[in-house]
Amino acid sequence: MTAAFTADAARALGGPEWLVRRRLSAVERLAEVAWPTPSEEIWRYSRIDQLDLDRYRPFAPEELGAPGDERAPGGGPWAAEAGKHAGMIVVRDGRVVHHELDPALEAKGVRACGIATCEDDQVSTLMGRASGASEDAFTVLHDAFVAGGAFVHVPAGVVVEDPILVLHWCEGDARASFPHTLVALGEGAEATVLDRFGSPQTDHLVDAVTELLVDDNAHLRYLTVQEHGTRTWHLGLLRAHVGRDATLRTSAVALGGDYARLRSEALLTGQGAESDQLAVYFGDGQQMLDFRTLQDHDAPNTRSDLLFKGAVEDEARSVYSGLVHLRPAAKKANASQTNRNLVLTEGASAESIPNLEIEANDVRCSHASTVGPIDDEQLYYLESRGIRPEEAERLIVLGFFDDVFERLPVGALTRGLRRSVVDKLEHARARR
């Protein structure tokens, strides 16, 4: 381990005793962690060998401020872009600096607050419940230096109509931050959560964990948007546990970062549980966008669907590697997995590796994967109407992503996200 990531640094981040203990235990495990290399299947094609942890150090408490020390008034333009919302948590460099919630929801027991400061006695038992089931070197490092993070709790039977926003901003050269978002929905609860990440042009390492705990018959819609600056590294785990008859729809829009990796995992633990995972990604310049997905069925009559769509241009690269795992208990499960990639320039490339592991009988399972350039026939068709090739390409790329954009929660953001894709396409074209 590097000199900067020490027990003293972990202890200094403060917070409630359970959190400090949790960090110190992770620091101990960190000593034994095997750091990944691209020779491992799960890191194949990645740029993990280019990561030099010595370039980074965790934030010192005086840089972050003490737990509970709130210094930001609100979520700025990001809050406005998300439209009407029920609550908001602003997280800077992994520490909550502001939180607010509709008082009517607060009265029903809903919480939107900081992990390190909230007065919810469940947070200490809920934290790590999902991420602990999918540990790797970066979740251990995360656990060792997590300062706090966002906690959204919707008690049983409560329906939150408008989205709850979690807005993460990470800034500072040579720093590492450890944002955590923990969302727990009680039985029969409903909510929509936006988890938005950004950073300026800063040489920063973001080691993020989001946990979604969806209890029986609860319904969660979740959107994560990643718009880091082009020098930021992002290593994220998004893991959901979905109970009986519960439904989960996660969606990811990944546009930024130098190397940005998301592990997107849904474990269906209860009979009749359903998960849909969606993603849109667009890489340009020297970016690499890396996705590892898991649809893990551990109960009968569970259903999962996955649709990841990406485009790469310039010298950008993308990786999609996904596993559908139907465990012995997953009788009559139904799973489908689709990854489609557009490679817009010769220097860009996309890898797509769907996998199935079926241990149950009487199941339905399908997967599809495509990697290729824009279809010449489509271009010709649109050009035959008088549309210039650049415009035809723009229409085809936006059209390609349309079935994902259409299904994103937090509809107020969709137009802006489409615009971001167009901007990337136009910037890349200007460089050609």
Next chain:
Amino acid sequence: MLRIADLHATVARHEILRGVDLEVRTGEVHALMGPNGSGKSTLAHALMGSGDYEVTQGSVSIDGEELLGLATWQRAQRGLFLAMQYPVEVPGVPLEEVVGAALDARGAPRADLHARVVAEARTLGVPDELLGRGVNTEFSGGEKKRAETVQLAVLEPKFAVLDEIDSGLDVDAMRDVARRVYALARERHVGVLAITHYARLLAELRPDHVHVFLAGRIVRSGGPELADELERTGYEGIAAELGIDELTVVRPFPEADPFGDPTIASNPFADPLA
């Protein structure tokens, strides 16, 4: 005037078009009839500038302006429209967006675009529900042809080439499409070149001129009565009369023929659905 002069084109160095001459004036309707494999679709795509065909000789002009050498989108902007035999699915790009972008590209206003698209779709029997999808995406064969005609009607080009607009259409659909094209020619002065191998289209389309196309060139031209002669003699009859022994330049691919039996190709009046 759309003027095609001595047009030669090759695919993979194999000559398909062997000197096509044709003049279509504004508002005229021409039918170009030929068997499968005679090179009809090659003519359509060579006119539109598809990269799959190499034009080796000749000229194509609209009102005196040469089109060969221009890109496909430039030819369209000069007033040429191709209704394709196999319209391409473009997921996520609805018909209205295609037509809107096409109008933008011409610097034409989008005014009333939605209303015009909806009205044309109703006239041509395209269900509203299809307008919400990507153009041609999961449309039936007949719906694609109707949708091509909607675009033609909204864009009102100077000249429209219809490449087997009638294939895959049932009788009702064919009547809707042919009547709309006829009206565009008569009322909006669109010059029409309808490529087909079935004469049944002609009853509603009422062409001013009929051309018989064999082995990569027009071998006979005449008025509507030429269609009647074709009905009696078939393509073989015309060929025999002219002393031509070659009807086709490309082997018809049976799998590409929606009606399967290549023997139908020689008789334009056989029932393609029988």
